[in-house]
Amino acid sequence: MGRIVDRLLLFVYSLTIGTLSAAAIVGASGLLTDTSEVYLDLSQPAWLQLAIIIVAAVVFLISLRMFILSIKRDSSAMTSIDQRTEFGDIKISLETIENVSLKAAARVRGTKDLKARIRAIDSGLDITIRAVVDGETSIPEMTAEVQRNVKEYVQDITGIPVSLVSVYVANIVQTQTFKARVE
Template sequence: MGLLDRLLLFLFSIGFAALAVVGFLAGLEILIGPREVISGIREFYQDPGLRWAVAGVSLFALVISVRLLAVGLMKKRALDPGVDRETEIGHIRISLKTIESLAVRAARKVRGIRDLTARVRHNGDHSSVGIGMKIIVDGERPIQELSEQLQLTVKEQVEKIAGVGVDQVSVYVAQTIQPDKSRVRVE
């Protein structure tokens, strides 16, 4: 739902709530009694300016109602966005979760990575992606070399398996863990 639709829904809800409160209080004769209601109806029919104002506001409320109804009934887009590909025989959509799992699987093949997470985001045209990797390394290999190998491996694997262009592979090294070395006991 777009910004305009949310604004219309907000205005419509406020107006309808105010009308409901006035109607409720009039029904209980708290705010408006029967005489005021009858007097208001007579004034409405005698004053053409008031009739046009009420007709205009009513038409505006009807247009908003129809718009919000149309937005509510429109087919929702897929919850999991993906990368769209067109082939000779039809349409292919590869979910971002699938690309993310391919990236993680490719990254696990790189020696020196202890733990990792990946995030995939669309680029504007929905035919290519950018991948962000957060890694924990073992500290035995140079981080620059390890990161570059990771970028290359992930890019190649995702492009090869999914057929999706990878514009960027960003690497964030979150932590370095030194390998556990057992202590030598001398007796």
Template sequence: MIRMLDRLLLFLYSIAIGAASVIAIAAACGAFQTSFLKNAVSDFTGESRSIQGTVIGVGIVLFLVSLRFFIVSVRRTGASAPTINQRTEHGDIRISVETVENLALKAASRTKGVKDLRARVRIAESGLEITIRAFIEGEGSIPAMSEDMQRTVSQQIEEATGIPVAEVSVFIANVTQSPTTFKSRVE
């Protein structure tokens, strides 16, 4: 929720700063008449209290948003990489998502005819959701290869980490032909 609010604030802030920048550039290039600029400045500082109050209010809001973004940019987060946390009777175990992705790639590579693998792991309440993207060689059965890969990845991840795997999705990106070797004939 906080991240969504920060994104909304960043969007509104960038629009406001962008508009102010365009106005400042236009004023510096002489796009406005001098009398118009003098009247605008006197409205901000002079007799019209409603305009003056609005300008002060907008200025305070922009300052507070700037302060929020400064704090967010300087604040350090606890973990640099996303992790999966488990509690055992002996203490806590933290496994990085990258480790689980590498385990999934290792398990998927055991499937015959599979190459150029990529893995993505998402953490869900029901367990890990793993997506494998692969290129396959030759003319093997895609459903059989995919099921074998799903079974191997699921078993390997659950055995290695102790974390239940909710789903293993396999995306076959393309079929490649294995390079054929031609025998040259010398006469």
């Protein structure tokens, strides 16, 4: 409810400021006056009129941007995947799917420091797993196992088809080796 009120206030504010700045541009440029009076109007210096027009134009552009933001649909509004069954509706949050993906990826030996990013696309889920590996396991074999485990586990647990599982190997774990000191 708070977001709707915020958007409504932003809409009204940007519309008001945009109208006022457009009026300032028209007034300072003399577009509404007779053209002969514009050339003979020496009451305001030209630099002041130009400054008013520039400032009003900048304010108008900012208010236009705020207006667009107030009417634009929020792309982060889709925080869940909705499914309809014969018994009713099911909503599964993207955070839940992320945690299920991380649980499946953590089962693979050699993976450390896992992070996941979930995107819902028309053909299913697009899952990206970021991992740090131990460096002792074959990376191609390990990543293929991560992809297989994540896809199967997410599909089994959520019932949502997984179209793509990408694995990004960010680094390998640096093991500390201690050399014996000889005295």
